Amino acid sequence: MFLEMKNIRKHYGEGENKIEVLKGIDIEIEKGEVCVLLGPSGSGKSTLLNIIGGIDEADEGYIAIHGDKIEDMSEKQLTQYRRKHLGYVFQMYNLIPNLNIKENVETGAYLSDHPMDTDEILKGLGLYEHRHKLPNQLSGGQQQRTSIGRAIIKNPDLLLCDEPTGALDYNTSREILKLIEQINQTYGNTIIIVTHNDAIKNMADRVITLRDGQVRKNYKNEHKISANDLEW
Numbered sequence: 564m565f566l567e568m569k570n571i572r573k574h575y576g577e578g579e580n581k582i583e584v585l586k587g588i589d590i591e592i593e594k595g596e597v598c599v600l601l602g603p604s605g606s607g608k609s610t611l612l613n614i615i616g617g618i619d620e621a622d623e624g625y626i627a628i629h630g631d632k633i634e635d636m637s638e639k640q641l642t643q644y645r646r647k648h649l650g651y652v653f654q655m656y657n658l659i660p661n662l663n664i665k666e667n668v669e670t671g672a673y674l675s676d677h678p679m680d681t682d683e684i685l686k687g688l689g690l691y692e693h694r695h696k697l698p699n700q701l702s703g704g705q706q707q708r709t710s711i712g713r714a715i716i717k718n719p720d721l722l723l724c725d726e727p728t729g730a731l732d733y734n735t736s737r738e739i740l741k742l743i744e745q746i747n748q749t750y751g752n753t754i755i756i757v758t759h760n761d762a763i764k765n766m767a768d769r770v771i772t773l774r775d776g777q778v779r780k781n782y783k784n785e786h787k788i789s790a791n792d793l794e795w
């Protein structure tokens with residue numbers, strides 16, 4: 564199993580303010596799967612993604628990648644894990660405003676052992692001609708493509724996408740989802756997409772729904788369609 568989560572629990576606050584955000588999550592994801600994580604606002608999706616990403620810590624339970632438990636890792640190993648295995652795509656792109664598009668993509672290669680060629684990535688993303696521009700000179704879709712470039716330049720085993728289309732219109736969203744699909748097909752990386760958009764589950768290999776900090780549904784999608792055919 565590529566990614567295994569077992570009895571993940573997480574709370575925030577103490578006493579009267581204590582909220583149980585994740586109440587014992589068990590999930591297994593195979594290598595190369597596109598997994599869509601759905602659930603209402605506040606159900607714990609981003610918290611779970613941040614725990615998988617090693618940015619937040621669970622109170623209980625464990626996450627193992629390739630059989631290596633994250634909780635057993637030293638700070639140094641955790642840094643290695645983030646560096647080697649993980650790419651992160653955020654809803655609001657989080658680009659560095661005073662670096663151009665090429666430089667923003669290159670920040671993702673920092674400290675990576677075998678980064679991919681930046682120009683190749685820029686060409687694949689349709690950003691090559693814009694490479695010398697600053698983020699605020701590009702559309703939302705182009706900025707999101709830049710942030711995807713930054714996440715994939717180190718060719719991560721695991722690509723985590725938190726509402727990657729949340730700020731985009733229908734056509735641009737579909738373009739971004741097609742890009743994510745193409746990355747999965749080309750590099751075989753495992754991809755987790757957190758979204759509010761129910762339609763995106765149709766392009767997934769695995770669909771997981773959270774409600775109130777628990778897994779409500781977890782199934783393999785036998786009738787996967789291409790991102791190009793998604794409608795909402």
Ligand SMILES: Nc1ncnc2c1ncn2[C@@H]1O[C@H](COP(=O)(O)OP(=O)(O)OP(=O)(O)O)[C@@H](O)[C@H]1O
Nearest residue numbers: 575576582584602603604605606607608609610611
């Ligand atoms: N750092 C934090 N401190 C306190 N409470 C938090 C923190 N992060 C998240 N929460 C709370 O945990 C709950 C789950 O939040 P989370 O962001 O994981 O949900 P979500 O399913 O991703 O929601 P959304 O779809 O709105 O992004 C919410 O009630 C939120 O207010």
